[in-house]
Amino acid sequence: MGTMLKSTLTQEKTNRRLDNASDPGRPGLDELVPSRYALRVGEIDVLVVSDGVLSLPGDMLGHNVDAAVRGAWLEDMFLPPDVLEWALNVVVVRSGDRTILIDAGMGMEFPDLPRAGKLVKRLQAAGIDLASVTDVVLTHMHMDHCGGLLVDGVRERLRPDLRIHVAAFETKFWGGRPDFSRVHMPPGFPDALQRTAKRFLNEYHSQLRPFDKEYEVAPGVLVRRTGGHTPGHSVVRLASGGDRLTFAGDAVFQVGFEHPDWYNGFEHDPEEAARVRVDLLRELAANRESLVATHLSFPSVCHVAVDGDVFRWVPGPWEY
Numbered sequence: 001m002g003t004m005l006k007s008t009l010t011q012e013k014t015n016r017r018l019d020n021a022s023d024p025g026r027p028g029l030d031e032l033v034p035s036r037y038a039l040r041v042g043e044i045d046v047l048v049v050s051d052g053v054l055s056l057p058g059d060m061l062g063h064n065v066d067a068a069v070r071g072a073w074l075e076d077m078f079l080p081p082d083v084l085e086w087a088l089n090v091v092v093v094r095s096g097d098r099t100i101l102i103d104a105g106m107g108m109e110f111p112d113l114p115r116a117g118k119l120v121k122r123l124q125a126a127g128i129d130l131a132s133v134t135d136v137v138l139t140h141m142h143m144d145h146c147g148g149l150l151v152d153g154v155r156e157r158l159r160p161d162l163r164i165h166v167a168a169f170e171t172k173f174w175g176g177r178p179d180f181s182r183v184h185m186p187p188g189f190p191d192a193l194q195r196t197a198k199r200f201l202n203e204y205h206s207q208l209r210p211f212d213k214e215y216e217v218a219p220g221v222l223v224r225r226t227g228g229h230t231p232g233h234s235v236v237r238l239a240s241g242g243d244r245l246t247f248a249g250d251a252v253f254q255v256g257f258e259h260p261d262w263y264n265g266f267e268h269d270p271e272e273a274a275r276v277r278v279d280l281l282r283e284l285a286a287n288r289e290s291l292v293a294t295h296l297s298f299p300s301v302c303h304v305a306v307d308g309d310v311f312r313w314v315p316g317p318w319e320y
């Protein structure tokens, strides 16, 4: 076969694969596996959907510990020393007549984060129409949790009567002058976080349903404020027919089981965030419920065990 013909055929093949990438029903070029994982909590349907991954410096994991100690932990975990890929897990919950989106991923605000912001495409691939979402719950208003709602065209495709549940402390924090004095973030992040949160408040203010302490969004779906990571940070507790699962947002990172007292760079009140983490992990270990968290490796469904003074991460079995 002539070289020219061969390269033309290869090109055609590539084009066909690119066509698949734009077909929401099929995995495309960068979709070697469908990035979604379904499970049930009693009568409640739960779908974990990946928004992609976010590359961040290793010191984000524990900025209050010695670099050598952090480096040793990363090596023990077979993780690279410098840049880590943080998962971005979003959850869709169906309970009663409600379809609830818990967090919305990074969105497209930052073109230099090309491996994040895939939620809309992946919801489509999972057969979830944005117009079917009745409620959004935001664990907090950092851009990797609310940015997906700011992607071009998303607001228009969401229902006009959509309700967005977020703690009143959170809207107040970002609506004012948020305190960044205790965080440890890469340059540019504090500005970007403020800009995104303010834009979100502007665009969605009429749909916001702020709650004080907790709110039952649907039968067995309770959002509860914890504070710590941000003043209005919240977790979502699912309970049905004796089954329980908690979506912990940013209360728990991978390192948090073994080192719950390591400060994450994105925590606005690190001492309080550590206290929240320890209380939550203790509770989850005691009642043996499942845990899903934003930045645990996809699909992140796991259990928590007590291990001496700290905790142990127990990944859940593949059930399908």
Ligand SMILES: [Zn+2]
Binding pocket: 142, 144, 145, 250, 294, 295
């Ligand atoms: Zn986050």
